[in-house]
Amino acid sequence: MIYTGNSKNLKIDPYEECPCDSGKKFKFCCYQEARKVKHNGYKTPDYSDSRINHMVHKTWEDTDFKVCLGFEKENCNGDIKNAHSLQNNRILNRISVNNHLYKFSFKVNKTGPVGYFQKISKNKASAFFGFCDYHDTELFKPIELHDYDNTELQNFLFAFRSHSLEYHLKLRKLEMQKEVFKLNPSMMLDESGVYVYKVAKLDVEDCAKNHEMFKIDYLNGDYSKIKTIHRKLDYEVPFATCTSFAVNKDLNGNIINDIYSTDEEDMPSVYLNVYPIENGTNIIISYHENDERFYKTYFTQLEQLDNDELTEYMNFLIIEYTENVFFNIDFIENLESKSKESLLESFQSSVNLLMKFDLIDTGNYYNFNLFQDVDQSSVSL
Ligand SMILES: [Zn+2]
Ligand SMILES: [Zn+2]
Structure with missing residues (x-):
């Protein structure tokens, strides 16, 4: 932030x-x-970097919690599972190597967070405790068991799952900031601490509103309000993402949402899924009709882009707005060092302005391309 x-x-x-x-x-x-x-x-304890790192990660792990975000609570049944927001069999299999993937992560030391690519097991990738067994299985059947066919119901479910993942994450981030306040109460009087807290609170409120929107549509059986652009590419990208976020600016640089503001305004989301399938890639991006005044023009602009222009823009959008992106191991390891550095630092620059200016200065801002044919990139070695 x-x-x-x-x-x-x-x-x-x-x-x-x-x-x-x-x-x-x-x-x-x-x-x-x-x-x-x-x-x-406040006296900062004189801990070693590894102890600080351990403490921060432990505090974050402790914010995890189980909830079912499904509708019709009377149907809830079975344990809350660590459910995948990206399908394990269909999607994660396709990008994993020996059952592993890379994701962005942070090591925290005295000077702050430092980004790196963390190798994780496919089973842990993109999983969150957001649905009971019943809802995880039943609700998502139309996208779990059937190929994507751009139906209203499928688009609704992809959007809803991206929303649910972010909702769970935003609740954890708010909890994390409350823990920071407990450790150091003076942060409650500190502008930067209060800023993180207020933004986290507003994020949770926005998610709660969006959740109500999905709920009403679902109970009415009306899936037509999710407006979607689908593009299919004819090659397999080496990553997958499932995410939702409020877009700051449209393609002409006009502000859609003042995402840095702590004023209590609505901050509506777009819902984005990008993932490889056999010999192709699906890009599915949606918004809710209720948020038309924010996103209608933006979506018209997106629609007018050809595939090359759209993927160039998505390359930016994904890295700027989400951490829920998983990469093929070979793709990351085979990246030229300058591109690899650019990918990692461009990601970090979304929360670090100084790093952003540095990257722009050295011409290494967004100097990578995620939209590569996996086969092509491994052949070229
Ligand atoms: Zn449930
Ligand atoms: Zn208190």
Whole structure:
């Protein structure tokens, strides 16, 4: 999250609910403690980098939780599974090598987070505790058991699953920031800390609104409100993603959503899935009709792009907006070092302005192409 330092209201209101979840107002809860710590100066513990890294990752792991985001709760049945947002058999199999993939990850040390490509087991890729056994199996049958055919129901389900994954993630991020406040209460009086907290809270509220939208459509059996562009490429890309996010600017550079703002405005999402199939790749991008005033023009612009223009733009969009992207191991390992560095740093630059300027300066900003034919790229070695 980029804190640009020019946002308004970067304070926790005294009569706002305290971030510690006590149910009390901030003024009558953690405020005094926060002031005391701020006044005395927070002493950063002198831990080793590996201990800091371990602590941050442990805190993040602890935010994980199980929920079923399915509708008609009376049908919930079975354990909450670590369900895949990208299909294990159909999609992840296609990009994994010896059952492994790469994803973006961070090591955290005293100077902050440092990105790297982490090798993970295919079984852990893109999985989250967002559905009970029943809903995970039943709800998604039309996209799990059938090839994509651009039906309204399939488009609805792809969008809904991207939304659910992000909703779960956003709830965890809010929890993470609350943990940071517990560790260092003075952060509750710190602009950058409050900024992260407010954005996380607004993200969760936006997701909750979107969830209601999906729910109403689903209960009405009306899948026509998800507006979708589908493109099929005639080659297999070496990655897959399932994600949703609010787009900042349209293709002409006009602001769609002020994503850095902490004002309480709606921040509607687009839903994006890109994944390889046999001898091809599906790109499925959608928005909800209720958000037409935000996205109609943007989608018209996207529709007018030919495949080359669209993939060039997607190359940017995916890396700028999501961490839920999984790469073929050979693809990453065979990337020329400059492209590999560009991929990793362009990803990090979405939350690090200085890095972004550096990359632009050195001409290495988005200097890579994810939309390569996997076979071609391995043949060329
Ligand atoms: Zn409190
Ligand atoms: Zn359920």
